[in-house]
Amino acid sequence: MTSPPRGRRHTASEATSRHVTERNQAPSPNRSRDPRRWDLWRRPKPMIAFLLAVETLALAGFVLAVAASALPSGQEWLRFAILAAGGTMHILLTSRQEARRRSRIDGVIIDLTAVWIFPAALLLPIPLILLLVLLLRTQRWLIARRPPHNFVFSSISIATAAALAHLAFAAIDRAELSADGAFWGLPGFGAIVLAGGVYEVVQLTLTGGVLALGAARLRSWSKVLGTLQDNMIEAVTIGLGAVTAILLVNVAPAVAIMALVTVVFNRLAELGQLQSDVRTDSKTGLFNMRGWTESAERVFRRSSRDTPGPALLMIDFDDFKWINDTYGHPAGDDVLRHVGGLLTEETRPGDIVGRFGGEEFLVLLPDIDVESAGQTAERIRNTVARAKIVTTNKRGGSATITGRTTSIGVAVYPQHADSLETLVQAADAAVYEAKEQGRDQVRYARRKYETPTDSR
Incomplete structure (x- = not known):
């Protein structure tokens, strides 16, 4: 080796x-x-x-x-x-x-x-x-x-x-x-x-x-x-x-x-x-976008307007570039792997977790209402914020990264979108609003031309 x-x-x-x-x-x-x-x-x-x-x-x-x-x-x-x-x-x-x-x-x-x-x-x-x-x-x-x-x-x-x-x-x-x-x-x-x-x-x-x-x-x-x-x-x-x-x-x-x-x-x-x-995403072991989309589409096809969900969480790291600049890219990879493990632990076996790209993750939650989806998002946000991630610095010495935050967008079918593609877009827009409002928070997607609400 x-x-x-x-x-x-x-x-x-x-x-x-x-x-x-x-x-x-x-x-x-x-x-x-x-x-x-x-x-x-x-x-x-x-x-x-x-x-x-x-x-x-x-x-x-x-x-x-x-x-x-x-x-x-x-x-x-x-x-x-x-x-x-x-x-x-x-x-x-x-x-x-x-x-x-x-x-x-x-x-x-x-x-x-x-x-x-x-x-x-x-x-x-x-x-x-x-x-x-x-x-x-x-x-x-x-x-x-x-x-x-x-x-x-x-x-x-x-x-x-x-x-x-x-x-x-x-x-x-x-x-x-x-x-x-x-x-x-x-x-x-x-x-x-x-x-x-x-x-x-x-x-x-x-x-x-x-x-x-x-x-x-x-x-x-x-x-x-x-x-x-x-x-x-x-x-x-x-x-x-x-x-x-x-x-x-x-x-x-x-x-x-x-x-x-x-x-x-x-x-x-x-x-x-x-x-x-x-x-599969090689860094985190989660679904990549191809695997996530295939699994999510199967869930979406089984969904009905008369039943709750599915809900989509888009999770984006705040200032992820700072981690790479301060500790190095290997440390950034360690953070992504750690968070991927946390997402698996904080979600249900039937939930579909994937890496959207860069420092963004997607979680599809079948059969869940708006309130429960928001609670899951808050739980994930708090878990990541409390995480202590053991890694290395640029010189190869031991380092621990703490206090990192995320911005999370929540979109639920059919309140916020009519298809998987538009559900992703709605959650993505909610993430941008969370970023603009100061980061480290959960935001719901817009309901049919209504003003988004802050879940915090």
Whole structure:
């Protein structure tokens, strides 16, 4: 993982990511060769301590597990070879797709090689599990060339999860599964589900812990635990790994089919990310105007003149340029991200929050009357004013921005407008009036040629 440019704070997403703790830029060759100059040592001390403790305990556990293991059988070596070949084919065929997918993600990244590592956790002894993880992760690193300390931690996290999943699976009496270990019946299914849960929770705990400790401030749980889409991809990947294990036990040659399936799945994951990128603002994680407009139009089409709302809030920072001029543009980005998180917290799950552009945000509130919309706007205004935003100054030192204000325009259908487009225009006009009247206030849009009223 490369360090951020000078003058920027080390964010959680720059610290690590789930399953693969790698950032988009390649590290400096000189820094990669000299461990003393690794960017790891510039991270927060609690994060470094957690990372080193996990690695030390995991390596000690691996040594003990290998020492206590019997020599692998010929069948186990054959299964290892099949999984290694399938994983290698997967990595080679998807290397370009993975590079594109990772370059677009700032945060949690789901490693899709679990399709091969999870079946190893079910079927192979711990020494072969560790060898497979090392083989596949080394291939991934040779292609991606990420910083060594990131490669080591992500690899150890995956290996630890696989080893503990193996122990959980082995805790089930194998005689209950079937006479030949073919995973028949509910006991076998339950054992696989248990192992899959362990595999997921261990990785989530280890990488989530590093992310949380590496953040100066926890912006959102999705940055640590991943979004719903991330966790769905993870669940499907583990499920495909279970299918691979069943095929390997019953029809070993059919595992070749899984190599093709993983290529298709990798492509689908990339397309899903592309669709998300098209509709999402990269700085805040909120909807961009395209995504917001598509969602807002669906709400508007369902609206009726006989029911309240929807209402629209346009939120504009007061003197945002002062933040960029005083603290620098990275600090301005931190403020936007923080406010985006506040808007999500202060609105309902069904409300549609987006970034309008620059320092402006839009919030569409379905099924709400004028009075409640005004109360929501006041609550947002007060929350932003009380916010303490940890960031950096122009020299890269720590700084906290407080006391920033917003001007908010409120427009409600059908009192103030007859369409989504005119609703945005009405709220925008109300924002300008709030600015002209002294800023730091909420203004309602004009009602059919009437004088606007101040809600404060």
